[in-house]
Amino acid sequence: MLTFVWVALTGELNYANFSFGFVLGFYILWLVNRKSTSGTEYFYKVPNIIIFILYFLYDMLKANLQVSIDVMTPNYNMKPGIIKYETDAKTDFEITMLCNMISLTPGTLVIHISDDKKFIYIHVMYIRDKQKFIDNFKRRTENKLLEILR
Numbered sequence: 001m002l003t004f005v006w007v008a009l010t011g012e013l014n015y016a017n018f019s020f021g022f023v024l025g026f027y028i029l030w031l032v033n034r035k036s037t038s039g040t041e042y043f044y045k046v047p048n049i050i051i052f053i054l055y056f057l058y059d060m061l062k063a064n065l066q067v068s069i070d071v072m073t074p075n076y077n078m079k080p081g082i083i084k085y086e087t088d089a090k091t092d093f094e095i096t097m098l099c100n101m102i103s104l105t106p107g108t109l110v111i112h113i114s115d116d117k118k119f120i121y122i123h124v125m126y127i128r129d130k131q132k133f134i135d136n137f138k139r140r141t142e143n144k145l146l147e148i149l150r
Contacts, residue, residue: 002028045148052144056101059140063106066126081127082111085120085134088142094149095120101141 002025007013010021030043070077089095095117099110107125114120127133 048148060105067106078125079127080125083122083130085122087120
């Protein structure tokens with residue numbers, strides 16, 4: 001809300017002004033609440049959200065490059081496979097967000113969610129080592145996403 005107040009006071013709506021207003025509002029809220037023990041999760045969630053977005057954009061860019069290189073070259077580098085992935089997500093919203101993150105990344109696609117919602121079946125275009133993929137996905141995507149949502 002403080003960001004929009006800043007933008008309204010300055011009269012300029014652009015990325016730099018909006019970002020500065022966000023940082024300024026975040027800092028003001030931190031100054032006001034630094035002695036309080038309640039309501040401090042906001043100051044941990046916002047940086048975690050930003051870090052998650054950067055991780056996800058990096059993974060998406062890497063996957064886009066891998067798929068585009070494979071499409072543009074005459075070599076066939078794909079090694080497709082289907083993975084049965086056990087998820088820690090419990091609610092429908094968490095599962096939906098996780099499935100969206102999977103499907104947004106080129107080269108991966110959710111094909112089925114088990115009836116008990118414990119397993120997600122994922123089609124992966126480039127799977128060299130299934131366990132390495134599962135560990136990497138759990139560590140880089142699922143854990144960070146659930147940390148934000150919970």
